[in-house]
Amino acid sequence: EVSYLIVKELIPAKDVALWIKAHHERWDGTGYPLGLKGEEIPLEARIIAVADAFDAMTTEKPYREPLSEEEALKRLREGAGTQWDPEVVDVALKTLHRIEKRPELDSFYTVIDRIKNTTCYTTLKLRVLYRIGEEIRNLVNLDRFLHNVLKIVKEVVPADVKLALVLKEKDDLIVRAQVGMPPDVIGIKLPRDRGITRWAYEHCEPVIVNDVEKDPRYFAPPGQEKIGSEMAVPLVVGDKVIGVLDVETTEKNAFTPEDLAFFQMVTTAIAGAIETARLYHEREVAALYDSLTGARSFRYLLDIFGDEKEKAEKRKTPMSIVFIDANGLKSINDNYGHKAGDEGLKAFVRGLEENLRSTDILARYGGDEFVILMPMTDSEEAQRIMERIKEDLSTRYFEVDGIKIPFIEFAYGISEYPSEGTDLEELIKLADRRMYADKNVSRIN
Structure with missing residues (x-):
């Protein structure tokens, strides 16, 4: 879906966009994202699906060894009529094979490499966006x-190009990933x-400077x-700038508008994912910590x-x-206001x-x-610790x-x-009852 959204913005590749979007469709109609079936799937997408599957099966992955050419073709044959168009598979079985370089064809390979590095450059960039x-996902x-994205992009830029992803964190722009630096x-x-980079962030505008010595920024x-x-190139989500992709090289006059268009597509692809990941992380942290005091949340205590x-x-x-009741909070709220009460809880x-x-874990149970x-720690040692804390905080x-x-x-x-219980809530209730006895002693004193 991301690759489709990117490619459809490229005028020369608009027709290709639907093929990319549909190449995960299945011949039997159980694929995604459109649920197309049989010849409803564009022929080009059916061809890409078979070629992509063959390439994936015969390419080494971090989690498995590549299949042999024979095994990959066997699996294509098994999926004909369910996963893939049987006619396309039939043609593939006759034509698909891994290219092995032969010394006598070196001059041919040189020409192919030149084509790859020129006319096929756009295709390589599209492959980067797909990856x-x-x-x-x-x-x-x-x-x-972030690091993997920069490594992927680095594969299609000149060797001396350096990349950095800078993200906004609170009021600062901080370098979070780099390649080549x-x-x-x-x-x-x-x-x-x-x-x-700061200028691009503040103005929410991409900028190319092909001779930095002449630019006062x-x-x-x-x-x-x-x-x-x-x-x-700013990373933008809606109307909010969340960071900048910075690209540098020692060469002058290195970047073109076409380079900018490519990097804008990269930032478009990753900005939403970064923001989603950060929001998810913030929610996870919020679930583990109390937002006012910074103590662990009770949910965290239950989890561990x-x-x-x-x-x-x-x-x-x-x-x-240990169950604690900060019973002095009400007095501070009454005498100094709720702002003082909040600051008092933080200090407490x-x-x-x-x-x-x-090794001790402090969690906010709720309120005070x-x-x-x-x-x-047995209860006697815990009492000694708490009495020492009480004496210290009283001053x-x-x-x-x-x-x-x-x-x-x-x-x-x-x-x-385990001598007094094995369930957390049961132990808390018992500690709570004993806390009231301690509170009553304090009142008498």
């Missing part, structure tokens, strides 16, 4: 996806007031190899409790569950985390209630609008796995 479409890790450029923040990072030409139980069983060690969580061990899971203050406010007071209760 990018495949990467999008398999997108799992965003950084790996020093590895340590990853993570670099671009200047906010200089650079051709150009910024040369310290230690970077001198370049002659630079092209920057089973793993922690298994570890405890293997080690034959206890775990403690930071104070807890500074005192907890790296928190749960701590303490692996390899702390946080500031809101220049006003120093004492840390939130809290009460806690503890339950122990």
Whole structure:
């Protein structure tokens, strides 16, 4: 589908676009994306489908060895009439074979290579766009996806061309992937007031500069190899710029409008996928962390409790569950306002985390209630830890609008796995009841 959307924008290739879109259709009508059947499928698409299948079967993949030519032809024969047009398969069985180079035909191969590097350049670019479409379908890790896209593009550009993908993160433009540049450029923040890439981002316009020395926008990072030409193409989703694809070379006058058109198609293909992947990641993070305090979410605690139980069983060690009620929050809200209450909760969580061990897991249960899971810890040790934390936080203050406010007071209760229960909710209820006893003692005091 992505390849179809890209190719249909190319005027010389408009007829080819439908063939690409339909080459996953099946002769029996069970293919995609249009559900075409038999001769409803364009003949050209039927031919591409067979050739593409043969190529895929006889090409080595990271996850399998290539099939032999005989085995691939056998599978085509088996799929005739169901997956593929039987007449096309019949012709393929008579004509398809792997080309093996022969020394006596070297001059012929030289001519073919010249054609490949000139008149077939556009076809190679279309193949790149198709492969990018495949990467999008398999997108799992965003950084790996960005790197793979640049590696694919690098195959059809001159050897000295360098590529970088720069994404907007909060208020910064940060290099997230590169090919041909020093590895340590990853993570670099671009200047906010200089650079051709920054200009392309701010103006939401692609730009070609074929002699960077004559362009006042150009910024040369310290230690970077001198370049002659630079092209920057924004990644746009709707009316929002999410990043820039930067292309550089040491040669002057290196880039043409045709090059720009190709890179615009690349950015069109990947921009939506990048944004979707980032939104998915943000939702995943949001599900794992509390947005106000930064503590883990209770869902996260539920997810990992089973793993922690298994570890405890293997080690034959206890775990403690601590239930916390930040009961001093109401007083801060009443006396200083809800803004102070929010800041107080954030400071409270930071104070807890500074005192907890790296193995302890702090999660917000809801409102002013928190749960701590303490692996390899019995209830007596957990109590010693919590008393130390209580003493430390009782001496702390946080500031809101220049006003120093004492840390939130809290009460806690503890339950122990497995001696007092094996279910998380059961252990929390027990710790909750004990927390109320602690709260009552505090009131009396």
